[in-house]
Amino acid sequence: MQTPGTLFCFAHRGIRQRASENTLQAIEHALEYDVDGVEIDIWNVRGQLLVKHDRRLGRLIAGSELLTDLCPDALREKLLPCGGRVPTLREVLETVGNNCQLNIEIKGPNCAALVAQELESYVRDTGACFEQYLVSSFDHRQLYESLQLLPEVRRGVLLAGIPLELAACAEPLKAYSMHLSLDFVNAELIADARRRGLRNYVFTVNNIDDLHLVAAMGADGVFTDEPQLVMDYNEAKTAEMLFLDQDGQDTHTVGPL
Numbered sequence: 001m002q003t004p005g006t007l008f009c010f011a012h013r014g015i016r017q018r019a020s021e022n023t024l025q026a027i028e029h030a031l032e033y034d035v036d037g038v039e040i041d042i043w044n045v046r047g048q049l050l051v052k053h054d055r056r057l058g059r060l061i062a063g064s065e066l067l068t069d070l071c072p073d074a075l076r077e078k079l080l081p082c083g084g085r086v087p088t089l090r091e092v093l094e095t096v097g098n099n100c101q102l103n104i105e106i107k108g109p110n111c112a113a114l115v116a117q118e119l120e121s122y123v124r125d126t127g128a129c130f131e132q133y134l135v136s137s138f139d140h141r142q143l144y145e146s147l148q149l150l151p152e153v154r155r156g157v158l159l160a161g162i163p164l165e166l167a168a169c170a171e172p173l174k175a176y177s178m179h180l181s182l183d184f185v186n187a188e189l190i191a192d193a194r195r196r197g198l199r200n201y202v203f204t205v206n207n208i209d210d211l212h213l214v215a216a217m218g219a220d221g222v223f224t225d226e227p228q229l230v231m232d233y234n235e236a237k238t239a240e241m242l243f244l245d246q247d248g249q250d251t252h253t254v255g256p257l
Helices: 024-032 072-077 089-096 112-126 140-149 166-170 187-195 208-217 227-253
Strands: 008-012 037-045 048-051 101-106 133-137 154-159 177-181 199-203 221-224
Touching (some): 024 037, 024 089, 037 089, 048 112, 089 112, 101 112, 112 133, 112 140, 133 140, 154 166, 166 187, 177 187, 187 208, 208 227, 221 227
Parallel strands (some): 008 037, 101 133, 154 177, 177 199, 199 221
16 A cells, blocks of 8 residues: 555666666566566567567667567577666566566557457466556557457556646546656646546656655656655655654644543
8 A cells, every 4th residue: 555645666667777678687676676666668579579668779789670670589689788688578577476566568569469468378377466567558549459458457548748638538548547758747637637537657757856846746656767766755755644643643632631
């Protein structure tokens, strides 16, 4: 149960300072921090769900090819800067286990059906719970497809702006949460989402002033590259709430018996 006033902490692509983003090593480091959730990115690479953010090689792996043009086995042979390799979604599911929530962001086309199949298979094989997973995307059509294929898995609506009708786009998707860009998030959008019964998570928040800002707007959590920052913030908030509760109780008990 999340303490009131604290922020749900998603480790954004694992712990990128300790290992290359989206690798099993980065995820393992995130689990050491006891985060609430881990966020990863997936692409359908010729029928395999691989965990990577960029649509082309070049930033972490030499080359310039589109991921979707590559042979998945050849891509998985390439070493990332930390010495790790591009993992499959199944490998990430096994690494995370039941330790925290997993946010699976669909980056490329034609992923929804494969994600549904993989999650169904993993839950069937291990006894895991669908409630542990959250599928998100800027591609709202794939979120709708996810709803049709596997409604048991929650959906997060990614936005990089402020829609004219605010959070109304989440309703036909029967979404669980709105994932809002720090560059555009405002209190009105968060309040509208909350009225519709949605959680609000903001990306990517790496600064203490921004943590205070989004918390004041009513956000429920953040995606961050700095989980220790969020955990320290939450610890301070928990201590503050405990002090206020104790102070309030003392106030009620003062007076004649």
